[in-house]
Amino acid sequence: MSISVKHFLKKKIDVELTPRQKYIRFLGIKRLALAKFILGKYARKKPKNNVVFVVAICIALHEKRRFSEHTLVNQAVECLKKTNNQKTVAFGNYVLRRILTDLNLFSYEAKYEEIKWNAPLWWIEYLKQQVRDVHLRKLLLRSLSNHPPLNLRLNNQKKQTEVVVELKKFNRKLLQVSSHGLSVIPPLDIVQTSVFKKGLVSVQDISSQQIIDLVEPRSDEKVLDICAAPGGKSLAIATNIKCQLFSNDKSKVRLQMFEREINRIKEQLVTVPKITCFNPLDSKQLDCLFSLTSGGFDYIILDAPCSGSGLQRRHPEIPWTKTRQQLEKMLVIQSKLLDASWKILKNRGILIYCICSIFYNEGEGQVVEFQKRTKNVNRKSAPGLIYPTVGKQYFSDNDIFNKLDSNELKYIGNDGFFYAILEK
Numbered sequence: 001m002s003i004s005v006k007h008f009l010k011k012k013i014d015v016e017l018t019p020r021q022k023y024i025r026f027l028g029i030k031r032l033a034l035a036k037f038i039l040g041k042y043a044r045k046k047p048k049n050n051v052v053f054v055v056a057i058c059i060a061l062h063e064k065r066r067f068s069e070h071t072l073v074n075q076a077v078e079c080l081k082k083t084n085n086q087k088t089v090a091f092g093n094y095v096l097r098r099i100l101t102d103l104n105l106f107s108y109e110a111k112y113e114e115i116k117w118n119a120p121l122w123w124i125e126y127l128k129q130q131v132r133d134v135h136l137r138k139l140l141l142r143s144l145s146n147h148p149p150l151n152l153r154l155n156n157q158k159k160q161t162e163v164v165v166e167l168k169k170f171n172r173k174l175l176q177v178s179s180h181g182l183s184v185i186p187p188l189d190i191v192q193t194s195v196f197k198k199g200l201v202s203v204q205d206i207s208s209q210q211i212i213d214l215v216e217p218r219s220d221e222k223v224l225d226i227c228a229a230p231g232g233k234s235l236a237i238a239t240n241i242k243c244q245l246f247s248n249d250k251s252k253v254r255l256q257m258f259e260r261e262i263n264r265i266k267e268q269l270v271t272v273p274k275i276t277c278f279n280p281l282d283s284k285q286l287d288c289l290f291s292l293t294s295g296g297f298d299y300i301i302l303d304a305p306c307s308g309s310g311l312q313r314r315h316p317e318i319p320w321t322k323t324r325q326q327l328e329k330m331l332v333i334q335s336k337l338l339d340a341s342w343k344i345l346k347n348r349g350i351l352i353y354c355i356c357s358i359f360y361n362e363g364e365g366q367v368v369e370f371q372k373r374t375k376n377v378n379r380k381s382a383p384g385l386i387y388p389t390v391g392k393q394y395f396s397d398n399d400i401f402n403k404l405d406s407n408e409l410k411y412i413g414n415d416g417f418f419y420a421i422l423e424k
């Protein structure tokens with residue numbers, strides 16, 4: 001309960017929180033819609049954000065049955081006292097006592113869409129426009145109610161045994177979930193392990209790891225990861241494929257995160273990426289990128305900024321921190337980045353467009369529009385839309401299920417993603 005409530009929804013604060021605090025914050029955000037709804041029943045005017053967040057955390061911990069109601073209320077009141085006047089604290093105290101003894105508390109989920117999706121109404125409406133298939137929406141909803149999986153990328157296949165031996169010491173089960181990926185069941189704080197410190201593994205979802213199988217450059221070919229920070233895709237390539245890799249991002253701050261990650265895993269790299277900081281939407285800076293080649297890049301990966309709708313299970317704050325206007329703006333940026341990337345791709349070069357979103361407009365819609373306005377695009381076969389899955393939806397191999405019980409199955413799956421491959 002010592003999380004500073006004013007930072008509740010801010011992603012950046014994560015570096016300052018302990019893993020336990022991060023987890024509590026995560027659980028609280030997952031109950032934000034329910035907290036808002038309940039407070040709406042008791043308050044005459046809109047409650048302050050910090051009250052909503054404290055109530056959300058209390059509901060989440062109550063649901064997990066980790067503490068008695070008495071402890072939760074006392075801790076919450078102490079927390080509210082730090083930033084609120086007496087009247088607000090008394091109100092919080094009153095509401096929490098009522099809520100935590102309300103036997104119907106979790107049944108509101110079945111009745112109200114906002115609580116079911118844990119998102120504001122505008123997001124749910126948008127999601128329904130963008131994800132038309134009702135069956136897929138059900139899959140998505142199911143994934144949201146589960147804990148996100150911990151999927152690792154092996155940075156050195158030869159050291160797989162060392163990784164497995166170390167993680168088994170933590171009483172974990174490990175599953176090979178892709179050519180380079182291991183799933184850790186149940187998840188643990190991987191940062192504390194020696195294999196993480198040595199750079200033998202990185203945290204990366206299986207959907208994102210697929211990039212390794214989609215690029216096949218020769219060692220002398222030039223690959224540009226044009227929106228590269230904090231480096232997930234670039235480093236998946238750099239640990240597996242020999243090539244001339246350029247990793248660009250317009251954000252210096254995010255590139256610093258990338259450099260820290262390179263430093264951690266540097267001994268496992270088969271290619272050392274050259275880092276650049278240009279904004280491809282500025283024509284002069286785009287020229288600078290082009291001048292790194294003679295006649296254009298052989299491959300460009302455009303992992304564009306997006307809504308992040310494929311990651312909602314992992315980052316439940318996503319619907320609460322975005323606005324409809326931001327999503328519209330993002331569409332414009334994505335289409336401009338597609339056009340800019342195309343200009344510096346050589347003839348017969350390959351552009352891989354990807355996003356961690358499951359919204360039509362950002363994925364398939366963006367590619368369809370690009371093909372309408374651009375000549376000489378040959379669309380090649382690619383994974384397309386990848387749905388977030390959980391448990392049995394993920395694997396078709398029954399053997400794997402035999403190794404896990406139903407509780408453990410909840411911890412496997414993948415994030416939502418989209419890939420298109422376009423040849424010039």
Ligand SMILES: C[S@@+](CC[C@H](N)C(=O)[O-])C[C@H]1O[C@@H](n2cnc3c(N)ncnc32)[C@H](O)[C@@H]1O
Pocket residue numbers: 226227228229230231232233234248249250251254278279280281303304305306333
């Ligand atoms: C989805 S993230 C990339 C994630 C990264 N590829 C990875 O796998 O770790 C999108 C990135 O695009 C960058 N970005 C946004 N606008 C950009 C622009 N105009 N030019 C280059 N990068 C941009 C952001 O700074 C952000 O780092």
